[in-house]
Amino acid sequence: MSYANLADLLSFSNPVFRSYLVCNSVLVLKVLGVAPLIGRHRFAKKIFLSPEDAKMIPGAKVADNDPDIERCRRAHLNDIENIPLFFTAALGYLLTNPEPTLAINLMRAYTAARIAHTFVYAVVVVPQPARFIAFGIGYVITGYMAVSTILKFF
Amino acid sequence: MSYANLADLLSFSNPVFRSYLVCNSVLVLKVLGVAPLIGRHRFAKKIFLSPEDAKMIPGAKVADNDPDIERCRRAHLNDIENIPLFFTAALGYLLTNPEPTLAINLMRAYTAARIAHTFVYAVVVVPQPARFIAFGIGYVITGYMAVSTILKFF
Amino acid sequence: MSYANLADLLSFSNPVFRSYLVCNSVLVLKVLGVAPLIGRHRFAKKIFLSPEDAKMIPGAKVADNDPDIERCRRAHLNDIENIPLFFTAALGYLLTNPEPTLAINLMRAYTAARIAHTFVYAVVVVPQPARFIAFGIGYVITGYMAVSTILKFF
Numbered sequence: 001m002s003y004a005n006l007a008d009l010l011s012f013s014n015p016v017f018r019s020y021l022v023c024n025s026v027l028v029l030k031v032l033g034v035a036p037l038i039g040r041h042r043f044a045k046k047i048f049l050s051p052e053d054a055k056m057i058p059g060a061k062v063a064d065n066d067p068d069i070e071r072c073r074r075a076h077l078n079d080i081e082n083i084p085l086f087f088t089a090a091l092g093y094l095l096t097n098p099e100p101t102l103a104i105n106l107m108r109a110y111t112a113a114r115i116a117h118t119f120v121y122a123v124v125v126v127p128q129p130a131r132f133i134a135f136g137i138g139y140v141i142t143g144y145m146a147v148s149t150i151l152k153f154f
Numbered sequence: 155m156s157y158a159n160l161a162d163l164l165s166f167s168n169p170v171f172r173s174y175l176v177c178n179s180v181l182v183l184k185v186l187g188v189a190p191l192i193g194r195h196r197f198a199k200k201i202f203l204s205p206e207d208a209k210m211i212p213g214a215k216v217a218d219n220d221p222d223i224e225r226c227r228r229a230h231l232n233d234i235e236n237i238p239l240f241f242t243a244a245l246g247y248l249l250t251n252p253e254p255t256l257a258i259n260l261m262r263a264y265t266a267a268r269i270a271h272t273f274v275y276a277v278v279v280v281p282q283p284a285r286f287i288a289f290g291i292g293y294v295i296t297g298y299m300a301v302s303t304i305l306k307f308f
Numbered sequence: 309m310s311y312a313n314l315a316d317l318l319s320f321s322n323p324v325f326r327s328y329l330v331c332n333s334v335l336v337l338k339v340l341g342v343a344p345l346i347g348r349h350r351f352a353k354k355i356f357l358s359p360e361d362a363k364m365i366p367g368a369k370v371a372d373n374d375p376d377i378e379r380c381r382r383a384h385l386n387d388i389e390n391i392p393l394f395f396t397a398a399l400g401y402l403l404t405n406p407e408p409t410l411a412i413n414l415m416r417a418y419t420a421a422r423i424a425h426t427f428v429y430a431v432v433v434v435p436q437p438a439r440f441i442a443f444g445i446g447y448v449i450t451g452y453m454a455v456s457t458i459l460k461f462f
Contacts, residue, residue, distance in 0.1 A: 139186060149176070150180065
């Protein structure tokens with residue numbers, strides 16, 4: 001199999017590579033954004049996980065069963081179960097020399113789906129299948145990118 | 155210290171780099187594969203973590219103490235505690251210009267060990283030390299790669 | 309916008325790139341180091357999460373509510389919520405052609421802050437705001453790197 005020139009793919013003149021860098025960074029900020037969502041509930045409800053945290057606030061207690069906090073923590077966990085996989089899968093996919101419009105739209109769709117996932121899970125609870133669809137879009141895109149990479153380089 | 159030419163290492167003609175891309179993508183698919191393992195138990199047992207999920211299925215309930223589901227979730231968590239570290243450690247290691255046969259076999263061994271880890275943890279429960287060995291192989295390989303990278307570039 | 313030459317940035321002669329590889333690997337080893345912290349408590353207290361683990365040790369039991377073990381597990385979880393984001397954010401930031409001294413010191417500060425985070429969370433429990441400050445330094449650096457990347461490549 002012949003390959004494209006790697007230096008052309010990993011290049012600032014390749015719009016797919018620039019889009020990869022931007023989508024990654026937007027996703028980084030999105031995951032960082034879950035921390036204040038959790039913190040807001042913790043300080044409002046005075047519920048913490050570690051005794052040294054509860055000592056900061058008079059009347060605070062230690063618990064791990066508040067529904068709002070645990071919901072945000074599940075959104076956070078789902079992010080870290082998925083988004084680092086995208087960083088890696090999308091890099092491999094980018095190196096398969098994909099059609100640029102498709103590649104850029106897949107990366108944007110992934111990013112939008114993960115933002116929507118956090119929104120319907122941890123900001124405004126939207127009935128299913130809203131979260132299932134948001135999760136599924138990201139899941140299918142990541143899988144497609146990983147399979148494309150294997151088929152190209154195996 | 156002299157370095158190899160980076161363009162030769164990050165090159166499609168470098169079999170170590172192609173192996174890195176393939177192993178990463180196999181690992182991405184492996185982690186993605188844990189989600190249906192968890193979902194299968196959730197729908198069979200009608201046990202979910204979020205009320206909006208339980209509302210989809212008549213008779214479903216919200217709980218976080220089912221042994222089969224929690225076992226799969228622990229396998230998933232162990233993946234994300236380890237596999238993103240490999241993506242990074244193996245990239246650094248690849249850039250140390252390692253002996254190609256060793257490098258390729260280490261990456262394949264890591265990938266096989268993580269697949270075995272999921273299998274003995276979440277598919278068919280195998281008595282210890284099966285999981286301990288699978289975890290340990292991946293752990294030692296990741297540590298070796300990180301140490302090699304530091305020794306080369308510090 | 310004009311860009312620096314990518315081959316000059318991703319180069320062994322770029323001290324920022326070498327620092328990136330070293331900091332990443334130190335962080336990999338730091339996260340790996342949490343596993344023996346957890347294991348030490350598990351074997352000393354004979355408390356495990358999976359029945360097949362408890363079967364290895366006479367008198368061991370299955371539980372998930374030991375304060376020392378759960379504290380180490382929270383430190384581990386916080387690592388994986390944050391450190392893979394740094395790997396990605398710092399790569400994008402590196403490609404913005406940052407001032408080298410600033411970039412190297414940001415990466416070293418991040419690495420030191422995460423080591424301190426683990427220390428005050430899981431090794432010697434230090435009253436707040438010690439952990440809050442350690443977390444915050446890493447959080448702000450990651451966010452700054454992601455924003456810099458977006459501003460450069462969007």
